Amino acid sequence: MTNLASSPPSASALSTRRGKQVLGLLCAIAFLDFVDASIVNVALPSIREDLGFSVQSLQWVLSGYLLTYGGFMLLGGRAADLFGRRRVLQTGQVIFAVSSLVGGLSQSSGMLVAARLCQGVGAALMLPAALSLLTTTFTGTDRHKALGVWGGVAGLASAFGVLLGGVLSEGPGWRWVLLVNEPVCLAGIACTFVLFADDRHRPDLRALDLRGALLSTAGMLLLVYTLIKAPDVGWDAARTIAGLAGAVALLVVFIVNEARSDNPLLPLSIFRIRGVAAADVTMLIAVAGIIAMFFFLTLYMQNVLGYSQIKTGLSYLPLCFGVAIAAGIGSGLLPRVGTKPVMVVGALLGAAGLFWLAQVPAHGTFAADLLPGMMLAAFGLGAMFVSVTTAANEGVPPDQAGGAAALLNASQQVGGALGLAIFSALATARTRDQLAAHVPPPAALTDGVQRALLACGICVAAAAVVALWTTNSRGEVPIEAEADAHAEPDAEPLPAGAA
Structure with a gap:
């Protein structure tokens, strides 16, 4: 049994069965975290009716998760670096599994919101630990390929969550948008134990700021x-x-x-690594527009076009395919053209899709008014997530990998919350003005959605400008890194032995 980290630098960890299993597990964990930020969107009407939520308090089913997810992210990343990534990852998985079970069995609104808050804490431990495991396990071109897959999964999960939420809430019921996490968490806990060596060390609270x-x-x-x-x-x-x-x-x-x-907790030296800060800001600005897009499209389909929950969910299926295709193409382009061109073009495509969607009429159709813009946004989303994720972790030393992962994901969560807050205010103000002018409700709501989607497009276009300040990495292995790898082959003994 050979440790992945002790293989010669020329060997490809991703070419081994164990390497593929490690990447699959880490991406599955990321998918679970990202998908739970959007899976409840379509199910909210059913949740409100079943548990007696008020209109105002219903937002906390979604926002409670985002609150603790973003709030505890930096702490989770540093804990992974200090106390062992496998230990922190498994702790997060246990918290996530228990809170998902409690949420799925909730009998009151307060119980469900409390479960979602705890879910966010679990996700804040899981995600930076998983991403730092990925960046310290794989090196060179393998690392770029693995980060490309991770970025594609992150983009896909945002769209797939809405699809899965619609299918589950109108099928077995809204509770399954939470209970579906249980088998995935249990399998993840077991696989983490098998695939990664025990990297725990005696916790030194003096080392924790x-x-x-x-x-x-x-x-x-x-x-x-x-x-x-x-x-x-x-x-x-x-x-x-x-x-x-x-x-x-x-x-x-x-x-x-x-x-x-x-x-x-967060070494400021990480910001001296060229391009990292710009990549994180690009993620924050882009996600502000993208997450809001899913919210407003769902609102438009259900409240203007009269789509059912399952029809709304299935309407996102082409977008899911588009993200997956674009992520694959983007990953293949990174070694040839670098991260910056893929990032900029992806953001511009996403902005173009949003500008198309900002023209949706009150009596629109899916094929003519939604599908073209959704596919443009999908291609942009897939390419952008792949390249930003790679750029934000480029050149980060292993002992700061958890911090870099936490910083990227904190940018994503703050961006999502910021976008929903600002663009919801724009949409609400426009809709109220139209209703005061005696415009019919469907047309008034559509005007609000149009205003919000236009602002989302401007936001994603701005992300393309910020992306110009990132580095343009093609995944080259620095000479210093090769020398270090030869001199200290067992520096990062994270994965268990390869078969």
Whole structure:
């Protein structure tokens, strides 16, 4: 039995059966985390009717997950680096499995929201641990290929969640959008135990920046919570302004603390790695438009076109295929043209799709008004996620892999919350103005959706501009990395032996 990490640098880990199994497991974990951010969207009407949610409190079925997912992400990434990635990954899987079971069996609205909050904590432990395992297990071109697959899975999951949510909620019932996680989690826990060697070491709490953990978690929680509530209480309300100011203050103090700490939660040296910060900002801005797109298209299909839950879900099937195809093409292009061109073109395609969708009429049809724009957005989404994920982890040393993974995924969660908050406010204001002018409700709602999708398109186009500041990596293996690999072949003994 040979350890993957101790194989000669020239050997391809992905060419082995064990390497393929490791990549499959990590991508399955990522898919589970990403899909649960969108799987409840289509099921919300059924959940409201069954558990007696008010219209205002219903948003917390979706937002509760995003709140703790984004809020605990940096802490989860640092914990993986310090206390062992396999240990943190399995802990997150257990929390995710238990909370999914509780959510699926919930008998009250409060019980379901509490379960979704706990789900987010589990996901915040799982995702950075899984991505850092991937970036420390695979090297060189293997690493680029693996990151390409991961990015494609991330993009696909966002679309597939809406599809799966519609099929399950109108089939066996809304509870299965949560209970479906159980067999996947149990299989994941077992496979993690088998495929990865025990990398635990005695926890040294002195190495954990507790002050930084409190500041970052409090700042992120307050930021995401304020963004979620802003459309309801108003952007100019004292509560919103105070919340945003408080979050910024906490995060500024966090950065000052990190600069002075001997064992920072997020080493600021990571931002000196060329292109990493730009890739994270690209992800934040792009996701702000993309996640909101799914929300508004679902709203339009159900409330304007009168689609059922299952018909709404199945309408996303072509988009899922488009993302998968684009991710495959994008992964193949990365070694030839590099990450930057794929990222920029992907963002521009996504923006073009959103601009098309921003023209949807009140009496639209799927084939003429939705499908072309959805496919353009799908091709852009698949290419962009593959390239951004690769660029955001390029050149990161192994001891900071968890932090880099957490930073990328925190950018994604904050971007999603920010986009929903801002664009929902735009759509709501436009719809209210139209209703006040005695425009029929379907037309008024459509006008609001159009305004929001146009803003989403501008946002994704802006991501293409930011992407110009990223590095253009083709996955070359630096000479220094090869030398280190020869000198210290057992530096990262994460996976179990290859067959």
